[in-house]
Amino acid sequence: MYDAAVVGAGPSGSLSAAHIAEAGYKVVLIDRDEIPRYKPCGGAIELTLVSKYKIPSEVIEREVESLVTYHTSGKVFHRLGFGAVVWRLKFDGYFQYLAAAAGAKLMESQALKSVTWRNDHYKLKLKRGDVETRMVVAADGVNSPTLKSIGWRPFKADEVYLTVQKEILSKKEKIAEIIGEKTINFYFGKDISKFGYGWAFPKRNVISLGWGCRLSDISNTRNSFQKFLDYEPIKKILSSGETIRTSAHLVPLKTREKFHEGGVVAVGDAAGLVDPISGKGIPYALESGELAAKTIIKVLDEEDPEGIRTYRDALQGSFLPVLEAKYNIVFDVYRNDENILRYLELWQKHRASEIAQKLWKK
Numbered sequence: 001m002y003d004a005a006v007v008g009a010g011p012s013g014s015l016s017a018a019h020i021a022e023a024g025y026k027v028v029l030i031d032r033d034e035i036p037r038y039k040p041c042g043g044a045i046e047l048t049l050v051s052k053y054k055i056p057s058e059v060i061e062r063e064v065e066s067l068v069t070y071h072t073s074g075k076v077f078h079r080l081g082f083g084a085v086v087w088r089l090k091f092d093g094y095f096q097y098l099a100a101a102a103g104a105k106l107m108e109s110q111a112l113k114s115v116t117w118r119n120d121h122y123k124l125k126l127k128r129g130d131v132e133t134r135m136v137v138a139a140d141g142v143n144s145p146t147l148k149s150i151g152w153r154p155f156k157a158d159e160v161y162l163t164v165q166k167e168i169l170s171k172k173e174k175i176a177e178i179i180g181e182k183t184i185n186f187y188f189g190k191d192i193s194k195f196g197y198g199w200a201f202p203k204r205n206v207i208s209l210g211w212g213c214r215l216s217d218i219s220n221t222r223n224s225f226q227k228f229l230d231y232e233p234i235k236k237i238l239s240s241g242e243t244i245r246t247s248a249h250l251v252p253l254k255t256r257e258k259f260h261e262g263g264v265v266a267v268g269d270a271a272g273l274v275d276p277i278s279g280k281g282i283p284y285a286l287e288s289g290e291l292a293a294k295t296i297i298k299v300l301d302e303e304d305p306e307g308i309r310t311y312r313d314a315l316q317g318s319f320l321p322v323l324e325a326k327y328n329i330v331f332d333v334y335r336n337d338e339n340i341l342r343y344l345e346l347w348q349k350h351r352a353s354e355i356a357q358k359l360w361k362k
């Protein structure tokens with residue numbers, strides 16, 4: 001019997017498993033894929049995250065010094081921004097390594113099929129065999145089979161972004177010429193995404209070119225995505241190299257109404273803990289993974305199942321108010337191009353959290 005089973009070995013699950021194992025508990029970290037696995041993601045992170053989690057330099061593909069945003073009206077916005085771009089295969093691999101080094105057992109290529117409560121523990125049915133555990137961390141992403149299995153409803157079409165990302169294999173000099181050596185680029189405008197935006201992030205010899213739009217705002221994915229591909233700056237990027245991979249994925253834009261039930265705690269994308277304007281989720285995945293681990297350790301240490309209630313308070317005391325403030329303005333921001341431009345004007349000079357919490361409503 002495990003003390004905790006963590007389903008999903010992305011950043012949220014891997015860090016959670018690492019902390020629970022460090023506290024001396026018996027943990028299993030389960031993923032449906034073979035590890036390390038490809039994950040469609042821009043991979044942009046802030047410098048504070050690199051230092052907070054001591055991300056090794058070999059995980060970093062590019063250092064970032066500035067951000068540029070293009071609007072289809074022709075306006076361009078600039079700001080400084082220090083950070084890094086990573087491949088998620090290596091980045092998540094680092095956290096999976098931390099989990100294993102702390103003593104968590106890794107189970108790869110083992111998709112979770114169902115979760116059932118058996119008197120005093122959970123039984124997880126996997127692709128091959130079962131696992132018994134006292135507590136569960138649902139870290140299995142936006143579609144979370146774990147939460148679905150315990151009866152939580154899936155995100156609706158107006159609660160998720162559909163994203164499509166292309167990896168363009170190019171040359172270092174070409175990338176520097178087209179999008180900038182240390183610059184991450186964003187593309188806004190109702191013509192190219194009714195509710196969302198596009199991006200081009202430089203990796204060492206690849207440009208990650210992506211597009212996102214709220215799912216309920218798309219009537220024909222192919223046509224909507226094509227409009228983005230036909231936008232002049234994007235055409236230039238596409239012709240700068242060879243497309244080696246195209247993948248689609250959902251990103252939540254609304255947090256769940258609840259974050260735990262019984263002995264199950266939801267983290268990262270499974271819990272909808274993503275910035276609803278930018279789609280940034282890595283910092284919240286890691287932070288929620290840590291907070292969930294602290295909650296689980298407390299429940300196990302004190303043998304008090306009620307202790308799980310402190311998880312919501314922990315999120316509330318951390319980043320949840322910022323995500324909620326951003327959710328409260330996102331519909332207004334994407335209402336029309338005028339509002340998008342007003343947001344970008346503010347974004348040039350202020351942090352997005354400050355815009356959402358103070359400046360937007362003025």
Ligand SMILES: Cc1cc2nc3c(=O)[nH]c(=O)nc-3n(C[C@H](O)[C@H](O)[C@H](O)COP(=O)(O)OP(=O)(O)OC[C@H]3O[C@@H](n4cnc5c(N)ncnc54)[C@H](O)[C@@H]3O)c2cc1C
Pocket residue numbers: 007008009010011012013030031032033037039040041042043044045110111112113139140141142145163164165210249250251267268269270274279280281282283285
């Ligand atoms: C195209 C795109 C670009 C993005 N760009 C950025 C960015 O630049 N910066 C940023 O901060 N955020 C970005 N995000 C968001 C970020 O990727 C997520 O918020 C983050 O990955 C969430 O981490 P997680 O650990 O919660 O879930 P995930 O990383 O999604 O991990 C979930 C894990 O669960 C596993 N799993 C799923 N089903 C099962 C099952 N049945 N059984 C077992 N395991 C299962 C999966 O294999 C996966 O490994 C982007 C997202 C997308 C889609």
